[in-house]
Structure formats: C-alpha cells, structure tokens
Amino acid sequence: MEKRKLIDENGIRLDGRKWNELRPIRMEVGTLKNADGSAYIEFGKNKIVAAVYGPKEVHPKHEVLPDRALLRCRYHMAPFSVDERKNPAPSRREIEISKVIREALEPAIIMEDYPRTAIEVYVEVLQSDGGSRVAGITASSLALADAGINMRDLVVGCSSGIIDGQVVLDLNDIEDKEGSGDMPVAFMPNLNLITLLQVDGIYTKEQFKQAFELALEGGRKIYRMQREALISKFFGNTQPASAEEDEE
C-alpha cells in the first residue's frame, strides 16, 4: 500500500492545520457534581472527562503511606471511544498510560500535606483522536485544582511528532498512526519542569530538539486556556474587590 501524503505541497496537513498549529481546544472545570473535583476537555476530536476524589482514607489499609498521600490514577477508554468497539477491560496500553499520568501529576501535588490519605484521579476518554494522554493530563490537573488539593503548579500536556519527515505540533489520530514519530510532553509551566517525556520513532538530534521545543511552546498556549477555564469557573467575570469596599 502506498503511503498517503500527510502534508501537502503548501505545507497544510490533512485536517487543514499548519505545522505549528494546535487543534481547537475547549475546557470546562467542575463538570461533575459528585466528584470532589472535575474537568472536561475537548482537544480536537478528543473528548475526555477527568474526575478527582479525595484526599480520603486509604483502602486497603496496608497501602497507607505514613508521611504522604498516595496518588492513584486510572486512564480508561470507553468502549465507544474508537471506531471498533474497545474491550472495556484495562489493556496493557491503558495500564501504562495510567502509570505515566500518575508520574506526570505527582510532582505538582504537595503529597506531604495529606499524610495517610489517597487521592484518586480518573481519566475517562469518551472519544479518542490521538494525543489523549496529554489532554488527559491537562484535564486532570484542572480537576485537582478544582478539588482544592495543594499544588505547586498546574501540569500541562502537549505533543509533537514527525510526519512526512517534518516536525509538527499536536498529532491527530491519523498522523499518529501513519507518521514516523510521536512525542508527548507534560510539564509545569511556571516551574519549568518536565514531568513526562515519551518518544517513539527515530529522530535526528536537530529534530528532537525542534520537536521538544515545539511541544513546550504548544503547552504554554494550552496553559493559558487552562488558566482561563479555572478563573471562569471560580470567579466568573467578576473582579477582585478593592480593600475599601470590604471594610464593613
């Protein structure tokens, strides 16, 4: 089978984006009433809900950490999230992604503030379109902030990769499958610390550098949206009151 071209002669990708453009993104905080914290994200065709429970008591008891919280993450894809029905049982891939999401979020949370407790993060992919782990991380960190858990910084995820030999930002499903490399990155934008970096495909040194910087740049754009989503949930469009007004 001949491979189709993923970028045309004008440098436009299959879905009409330029090499350094993100897909349309929408975020919402506090979508679920019953969770302690929650967020919903639409990232291109991805639709993902993240929910946080806790801190709460740990079960089973032997997993308790005496000096810090225990973070549990579950990344799960709904059976209807892909073209062909996905078996709802956790797959190898989902177990692995759950682990990397946990490790991407953990550095942001001040675990020592909640000793002997568990914090649970559920990432539910309702519709999947490539880059769902980074979108899931972005949504989970909003959900954690919504739950009021002490955090050093938000965590934002973004991916880049190589298609048709060119470094591009934010691969969608087709580009991910038919392209030659994919690099999901998660980081804390204010602290400037990387919490997740995965790479597949073969990169030259130059390409690696370019892809990495591109993912960070994309992440910073997503961070601004994250920020807006949090502010609009908690403060709407009100302004902080000046001090005089409050002295009653």
Add this chain to the structure above:
Amino acid sequence: MMPKVVRKFVIPGDVIAVGDYRSGSYIERRDNQYIALRVGLAEIGRDEVKLNPLSGPYIPHVDDQVIGKIIDITAFGWQVDINSPFFGYLPASFVFGKEFSPSTHDLSSKFKIGDLIAAKVEAFDRTRDPQLSIRGPGLGKIPKGEIVKMSPTKIPRLIGRKGYMIKMIATQTGCELKVGQNGIVVLTGTPEGIVKAANAIRMIEQEAHVADLAKKIQSYLSGGAS
C-alpha cells in the same frame, strides 16, 4: 489611614507577590517569591500575604468546632465521620469520665451509629486521626435539624466579620444555625425559615469571592420576607 490591601485571583503556581512578607497557609515561598497552592483570592498587605482558598477538603485544627456523624463504635470510643480525609475519634473516657470501663458502660446508650454530634477537635497531628471531645457549651448530640453542606473553605464567609453574617441570617429567618468548621451546618426552625436560610447559604457558597456579599444576602433575606 489603613494601608491598602491589594487583592487578586490566583490559581496554583501563580506568583502572589515578590519581596519579603509574612505568609499564611496555602502559600509556598521560593526564594523571594510567594506562590499560590490553591485557587483563591490572594490578599497582599504591607507586610503580609494571605490566600483565601475557594475549594478544598476540611483539614482539622485544634479547637475547631465540627459536626459529625457516628459511623462506628469501638470498645473505647466512637468513630466519627467529620467530612474530612481523616476520621474523628471520640474516646469514651471523654464522655463517661475517668472511671470509664468498657465492661460497665454501654457506649451505644450515649451515641448510636448514625447520630449527629457537635464536637471540638481536642488534638490533631499528622500522625494520628483527630481526637474529638464534647466538653463545652453547645457540644454533644444534635437531636434534630436540617443538614446543609457547604465548602469548608467558605465557612469564614458564612460567619462573616465578628459573626455578622450568621447573626443576620439567624435573626432574619428565625432559624438557629449550628456551624461546623468542617462545612456542615445544621438548621432548626420553621420550614419556611429553613428554606430561606439554606438558600442564603447556597448564595454565600456560590459568591464567596464577591465583594458586597453581606448587602446581597441582606436584600435577599428582607426581600422575600412575607
């Protein structure tokens, strides 16, 4: 004149101020930067930075009054759900006195599973669950009332300056309000009064960050009066 206090809305990771300040809870200092750890309203005074968070779990503090539900009876005390990551523990000796003995005293005669109690946090550190006591005025079993839950971080707004807000709600609705720092409020009064007070609490919860909240609540309470 009072030094002007600057306020701003912050999210985790935001720099509240740079310089040298005394800092309150939910703030981390990095070099000379003060970083917010929660979503909330930051206040930067002349020599102090504070953060009033808008969400979060209840973390017990000694001397807090809390309202909890008995969930288990052990040989030496009660386990109490205090709407927190940690369960409260009420030792039987705090209730029956020093001469308490598990063989002569029946714990369920005092509090049964499902009973609601008002208690005080007697001791709490990070290594053990909070210890409660019911010694003090207004503490003990709550026989009746309507429970309203709100975010524990917004309880100070419900109480208001020197109890201004809560007194206003109590007098205008004719209800009695028992407030736990853990975000549980028990209302007793006429059905109409309870509905009104509960609505006022909802308003406070939704608009905790709004400036002239007291005026708003006042106009709601007097406006709907019949």
